[in-house]
Amino acid sequence: MKRIAVLTSGGDAPGMNAAIRAIVLAGHYFGLDVIGYRHGFNGLLEQEYQVLQTSDVNNIIQRGGTILKSARCKPFKTEEGGQQAAANLQALEIDALIIIGGDGSFHGAVHLSQFWSGAIIGLPGTIDNDINGTDATIGYYTAIDTALESIDKVRDTADAFERIFLIEVMGRHAGFIGLSAAVCSGAEQVLLPELYTDRLPDLQALVEHIQTAQKIRGKCSYIMVVSENIWPGGAADLANQLAEKTAIDCRPVILGHVQRGGSPVSLDRILASKLGAYAVEAARAGKTGIMIGERNQKVVEVPFEQTWLKTKALDPYLLHIQQEMFDLVKNSQ
Ligand SMILES: Nc1ncnc2c1ncn2[C@@H]1O[C@H](COP(=O)(O)OP(=O)(O)O)[C@@H](O)[C@H]1O
Ligand SMILES: O=P(O)(O)OC[C@H]1O[C@](O)(COP(=O)(O)O)[C@@H](O)[C@@H]1O
Numbered sequence: 001m002k003r004i005a006v007l008t009s010g011g012d013a014p015g016m017n018a019a020i021r022a023i024v025l026a027g028h029y030f031g032l033d034v035i036g037y038r039h040g041f042n043g044l045l046e047q048e049y050q051v052l053q054t055s056d057v058n059n060i061i062q063r064g065g066t067i068l069k070s071a072r073c074k075p076f077k078t079e080e081g082g083q084q085a086a087a088n089l090q091a092l093e094i095d096a097l098i099i100i101g102g103d104g105s106f107h108g109a110v111h112l113s114q115f116w117s118g119a120i121i122g123l124p125g126t127i128d129n130d131i132n133g134t135d136a137t138i139g140y141y142t143a144i145d146t147a148l149e150s151i152d153k154v155r156d157t158a159d160a161f162e163r164i165f166l167i168e169v170m171g172r173h174a175g176f177i178g179l180s181a182a183v184c185s186g187a188e189q190v191l192l193p194e195l196y197t198d199r200l201p202d203l204q205a206l207v208e209h210i211q212t213a214q215k216i217r218g219k220c221s222y223i224m225v226v227s228e229n230i231w232p233g234g235a236a237d238l239a240n241q242l243a244e245k246t247a248i249d250c251r252p253v254i255l256g257h258v259q260r261g262g263s264p265v266s267l268d269r270i271l272a273s274k275l276g277a278y279a280v281e282a283a284r285a286g287k288t289g290i291m292i293g294e295r296n297q298k299v300v301e302v303p304f305e306q307t308w309l310k311t312k313a314l315d316p317y318l319l320h321i322q323q324e325m326f327d328l329v330k331n332s333q
Pocket of ligand 1: 009010011041071072073074076077078101102103104105106107108109111126
């Protein structure tokens, strides 16, 4: 093995740069050339790349985003796209490709393997933490802290005005950020996609929870963490509907892409460094078709298909304490 390549694809996540750095440093340690494809799979189709020197990854471990840029790429999904990508990888004599991204990007990895015989290794990079087979994804811990910092600030003003706030967090199909942010912020209510797979949250039940909370504690702040996509029209629409029913002010705060940015926290940097280095070792050992993840502090190799065939479950105990033990209405005796 002489030359490996890396790209970042799909939603960017804090810690992707730390992973690129780890791959470059590990690659050079083993005497390999490291190529960085830019703009996700678009870079493979357009042959847009740069040779990554050690100097390119100096001082990037602390930076959010990705120095290689990220993108979504429809043409890559076609047969012609797969063939073009394979031809370009061959032309550059790449032996292994490391893809940092989410489950969409791992579908892309499997697609590419139909046309290219080089080694393909994945690293889980998404704030959503919705990848089966790894306890955490690169970027998840930072996104929780970013959401939390904002929610804590909202709590200050909510307390001062004794107001209700609905805080919309990211996670299209997964409530990992929502649940963690709710537990960490002491939120009174949380609405997660896993709890509403075939129905909408019951508006009347939400109203009663707010009203009972106010009977128990008097007028005071109330924070509801709402995952995106839970309610048609989002948290802003839900806030309007609750305000109409309760005749109490309900303010929405949409955290949005703020959650994707910022300097990665230490846990994300450690995860990215560990998995990035291991990915290079796995490629050198002739492994392919796997994501490198971590379970119980041990690096694990997970076949790509397993990362999406089973939906990763929320921590049931965390859910239990948030929804039952710490619920101020259920816990009012
Ligand atoms: N079924 C698929 N076949 C081939 N490529 C795919 C497939 N699904 C996704 N991809 C590629 O992966 C890219 C990123 O996927 P996306 O779902 O947007 O992000 P993420 O990797 O963060 O889940 C897509 O733009 C596309 O190029
Ligand atoms: O970049 P976009 O298209 O606005 O996507 C937003 C989505 O990306 C995410 O931030 C991350 O999702 P992926 O990593 O699966 O792409 C989601 O939480 C959010 O719904």
